[in-house]
Amino acid sequence: MKRAMLSMAILVAGTVSATSAEIAPEDVVFKDGAVETPLTDKPGDPANGRKVVGTKKLGNCVACHQVSEMSDVPFHGEIGPSLDGVGDRYTEAELRALLVDAKKVFDGTIMPSFYKTGPYIRPGKAFTGKAPDGPLPPLLTAQQIEDVVAYLKTLKE
Ligand code: HEC
Incomplete structure (x- = not known):
């Protein structure tokens, strides 16, 4: 019985990885402050990326950036540098790295890590003082990261 369940679990896991063409947050490979491989198979959509950057419930990048x-x-906030011209200052792989986990690029930055599930100093479960159940989802999806990268690439000097 135990064995049957185990092979079923393997089967299910196999199906999931075959259909989703996405790199999970814990599998993202950083090299010299850059992430070369796109997180999804689908090319980034700059128009949607623009929406993510300007929308409070999504990236809300404009809270800190002009x-x-x-x-x-x-x-527009002025906590971080203006994003004007970032498409010239950084390569696509560097922009992707910055969005996935800015802390790996700028030591101790207050910029959030947008594609990371931990380890975090996790917020408690409401009023109980206990950790929340299960891993926290990343702030943005893999596709949203690719869309934002595509948008940032359009910001030339
Ligand atoms: C809480 C504030 C905050 C938010 C929100 C934030 N950032 Fe940042 N960001 C910063 C700070 C601060 C820096 C400068 C790095 C440092 O020294 O900490 C930075 C640096 C950057 C840089 C490098 C700019 C340069 O010219 O060197 C880019 C690109 C960037 N952020 C993009 C984004 C995008 C895109 C988003 C939204 C998905 C975002 N940031 C959200 C604070 C923020």
Whole structure:
């Protein structure tokens, strides 16, 4: 019985990895501050990336960064550098690394790690003082990261 369940689990896991063409947060490979391999098979969509950058519930990058091209979005913060021209300052692989886990690029930065599930200092489960159940999902999906990278590449000097 135990054995049957085990082979079933392996079967299920096999099916999942065969259909999803996504690199999981814990499998992302960093090399010299860059992530060369795209996180998904689908090319990034700059229009959707722009939405993620400017939307509070998504990336909310504008809370900390100014983007001149986005004058339609209100309240740009000045905590981080302006994103104008980042498409010239960084390669695609460097931008991807920065978004996945900025802490691996800028030591001790306050910029959030957008594609990471841990280890974190995890927030407690509401009012119980206990850790939440299960791993926390990353802030953005693999596709959203690729979309934001595609958008940032359009920001030239
Ligand atoms: C809480 C504030 C905060 C948020 C939110 C944030 N960042 Fe940052 N970001 C920073 C800071 C601060 C830096 C500068 C690095 C450092 O010295 O810490 C930075 C650096 C960068 C850089 C490098 C800029 C350069 O010219 O060197 C890029 C690109 C960037 N962020 C993109 C983004 C994107 C895209 C998002 C949203 C998905 C985002 N950031 C969200 C704070 C933030």
